[in-house]
Ligand SMILES: Nc1ncnc2c1ncn2[C@@H]1O[C@H](COP(=O)(O)OP(=O)(O)OP(=O)(O)O)[C@@H](O)[C@H]1O
């Protein structure tokens with residue numbers, strides 16, 4: 001369960017302060033499928049990064065699965081990301097010149113799995129996203145949709161309880177996007193909590209709840 | 223993540239970027255190769271020199287006469303030989319041989335050359351370790367006493383003059399006078415005034431007809447005395463006795479300088495080891511500097527690499543890499559680069575010594591294990607020292623900023 005209370009995030013650029021989040025209260029239950037919407041610059045990515053423990057709030061409390069993660073240090077946050085959270089980014093964020101199998105095995109390396117277990121699980125995960133015949137391909141040898149599926153396999157391979165997807169179909173054509181959304185639907189069926197940023201209403205309609213942000217505040221759906 | 227995993231991750235990353243890895247290693251390869259090659263050449267040179275000196279024999283003490291510039295008078299005389307042979311003066315001296323030498327024109331039929339002609343006492347060959355002949359005989363005491371015009375040739379000059387002719391009994395001209403060849407020495411090797419290039423005649427023959435040097439008092443002179451000490455340990459005592467005896471005989475004042483020079487193997491070795499160790503140190507310093515430059519090159523590339531790989535670091539952190547994981551990965555990368563570079567450098571350095579070996583002739587370059595150990599640990603040290611800062615920078619990157627980096 002994700003519990004955010006009065007979360008703020010302020011960036012200081014020189015003398016100017018940018019208030020990316022200005023007091024967000026939000027609860028997302030286990031197993032929910034939630035869309036986050038809002039105009040560009042409204043703070044969606046900032047919020048996702050905080051939920052995903054990639055960044056820490058300037059103020060406020062964040063309780064993740066009953067543990068306060070608001071002011072954990074760098075390494076503790078890394079452990080939380082590794083064990084409980086899977087990320088899917090708009091730009092895929094795969095390692096260059098690295099095979100799909102190694103990409104997917106990467107989180108397991110940091111989780112301390114043996115080499116054999118890593119590759120077994122990674123291969124199984126790539127099969128489950130339909131890339132069983134592409135495990136030795138590197139990112140530049142894969143289509144955008146395939147790259148995003150590698151990223152999904154990487155997000156899922158540690159069996160996280162939460163998947164965070166920041167505009168996962170933003171760089172894809174409709175057909176590839178549909179494949180990705182189908183996988184997300186499937187994950188939802190399996191009971192994984194999914195939070196997805198999207199600009200498209202028809203994408204948001206597939207979710208159970210749409211949260212709207214404007215100027216760093218939740219205006220609807222908390 | 224344990225160290226083995228970090229190591230494999232680092233190897234993966236290096237293999238994924240082969241060109242970058244090779245270029246980074248280049249500095250270390252060249253640095254280590256320079257260390258190996260220069261040290262090997264230095265070692266070879268000093269081994270060569272000390273070998274030459276040791277071939278003189280450990281007990282040998284040589285006394286060289288001073289030459290009076292104006293009249294060409296010598297300070298060592300025939301009577302000095304007798305004085306040094308007397309155990310009452312020099313109890314630790316066992317043998318005394320003497321020579322006069324000068325460079326003369328040598329003619330055999332139509333061939334002519336110039337060579338050092340050495341007039342020697344008959345015990346010279348024993349004292350100097352030259353008593354082995356390949357053909358004929360050595361001059362006898364009687365040849366000396368009768369001032370016989372006989373000559374013994376070193377191996378090289380014999381070949382030069384006679385080629386295929388059987389030399390024994392042939393006559394060669396020294397300064398225009400005929401000498402009968404009675405023996406050829408076995409080849410000795412060596413290059414600093416090697417006996418292979420010299421011609422030997424009895425001492426008194428030389429004094430009478432070839433090198434008629436005298437002392438200021440008019441005695442027949444010798445240019446060099448060769449003495450052997452009773453043992454290696456007795457060398458210092460022998461030198462002292464010789465010095466005392468000669469100074470007294472030559473009436474050198476208490477405050478005056480010796481009018482002769484004493485050379486022993488120990489004194490030569492001391493001098494040369496000072497020179498060669500300075501040389502080796504100098505070469506080592508040059509090589510060390512090139513290693514340092516190689517190390518800075520590694521740091522430079524690692525820093526560039528951290529910047530260039532900011533996104534990679536962001537991705538690794540996003541999926542759960544700890545600061546330590548990133549730190550160790552980058553450190554191991556630097557270490558592997560410098561160690562592999564070090565090994566390749568050893569290979570290259572070895573290749574360089576093989577290439578220069580023919581030019582160095584007798585001073586064959588010697589690669590010793592110490593040099594290899596030194597170069598390898600230096601390379602590893604370079605990797606560690608110059609890898610730490612970039613690795614630390616990488617480890618501390620903020621995941622979001624790293625992911626945003628374009
Ligand atoms: N590192 C940063 N430094 C300074 N300002 C930042 C930083 N990151 C985000 N911001 C600012 O915070 C605000 C919210 O940014 P955010 O990326 O969360 O928007 P978004 O809703 O994801 O927009 P988009 O739909 O375009 O992705 C913006 O005004 C942005 O300029």
Ligand SMILES: [Mg+2]
Pocket residue numbers: 044045046166
């Ligand atoms: Mg965004």
